[in-house]
Amino acid sequence: MTTNDLPASLRAAATPIVIVGHVDHGKSTLIGRLLYDTDSLQDGKLAQIVESSRKRGLTVEWSFLLDSLQIERDQGVTVDSTRIPFHLAAVSS
């Protein structure tokens, strides 16, 4: 579930996560890998980035899950921001 699915009272309490790092130290790569590890990818998405990485002589470039532009993939650098809905399992105490 995303924070949007939560009642307003809980949404206000949702914890933002911020990933900070130097240019080219792997912020997008980490987020891409988190999307994969949390089973947040649509069917076929992983195969698409594996193919896109292979074409560029790479194994799996996890940042391609966010960096969808050709210039980003060709140069291996994020050019513009991306927003992707992120589904989290509900946590019950």
Added chain:
Amino acid sequence: MSLASPTLATPRAMDDLDQLEAQSIFVLREAYRKLRPLSLLWSLGKDSNVMVWLARKAFMGRVPFPVMHVDTGKKFPEMYAFREEYAKKWNLDLMLGDCPPVEEIDPSLPPAARSAARKTAGLASLIEKHKLRGVIAGIRRDEQATRAKERVFSPRGAGHRWDVRNQPPEFWDQYATPYEDGMHIRVHPLLSWREIDIWRYIERENIPLVDLYFAKNGKRYRSLGDQDITSPIDSNASTLAEVIAELENSKTSERAGRAMDHESEDAFERLRVAGYL
């Protein structure tokens, strides 16, 4: 003398749909305030029906600018019937635009993308003919990876090109509306909505839809485009509740049935940079 205290209903807290609705109405009003002439693109699909619905709410029941359908001539008959019926019922100022034949479109595009690019050319003619400064479109970030990079107010330069490397920041609902000759702004009131939000809102508001979205004989359309480049999905969801239940468990892409998205890695980006939605 005593003052009778009025009986007030307990106010309901805003839920997520209320918040999305309020934000979209704010964006529509902001566009109308800042960008004239302005027009709204109505593709006859679920998202743009929601957008027309929101525009009617935003302006006291009547959309105060023209609603455009860029007609490729290849839509489903049900969609044309829907257009005639609801243009009247909703009292829309409907403007139609034609698209050039595919032979006039960039032959280096893959076939389905080339076919879809007819719509870019049809839209460009309308923008130029009416000297539009604002074009409202119902795209969403969760539909497609390059749309995930869009702005709510997205400037288009000369030739209607999307300069994705030079997009303005949008902090705290502050939207840039630069203007030079030949420029226009694409306005995206539904950018933050997800597919399932659209369906839950349609259910809540009882918004009319083309019935191609509901399953017949084990198939339904999840996304509607031109007949020859759009395929239905396997589904038994024949009611709104069943569609919503299906989407809650789905891991397939909404646009899996749209051929133009899957021809090559860069096809959709090339379309969008050249002015596609």
